[in-house]
Amino acid sequence: MNIIISNASKEPIYEQITRQIKDNIINGILYQGELLPSIRSLAKELKISVITTKRAYEELEREGFIETVPGKGSYVSAQNKEFLKEKKIKSIEEKLSQAIEDSRLIGLTKEELKEMLDILYDNI
Incomplete structure (x- = not known):
């Protein structure tokens, strides 16, 4: 491992x-x-x-x-792989929701946030 x-x-x-x-x-x-x-x-x-x-x-x-x-x-453990994936998706949704709230607080537009996500996604 x-x-x-x-x-x-x-x-x-x-x-x-x-x-x-x-x-x-x-x-x-x-x-x-x-x-x-x-x-x-x-x-x-x-x-x-x-x-x-x-x-x-x-x-x-x-x-x-x-x-x-x-x-x-x-x-x-003998767990359903789809269930585990769903738990991970839920966690990502919660983090993205927090990022959206934070971006709204500082006046970041949806397009700026999408651009930031695209850059981070491609570079991490």
Whole structure:
């Protein structure tokens, strides 16, 4: 599993791990029933605290992305891929709604906002 941690990011490390694992599940890189690295081995690989990795796994389990079997490890949950994608779409809609509200506050036009989105979409 390829997880990249950015120390320059304002996003906490456990959230970076959580987000990347979720994205891998949604995009089919990690599949239902696949065994994830142990908390200790992932912490060692990423050179981070075991507590940070544990927090990421707990968050993933709370949200239903993974299941942990005591003594055996953590596995990708058997979830409907379309449901996971729908959750991600809802999150994007909420963020776009906030961006629209913010742009209206400063008088940005719809065309300027679309242009900004086009530029960001093509460059990220």
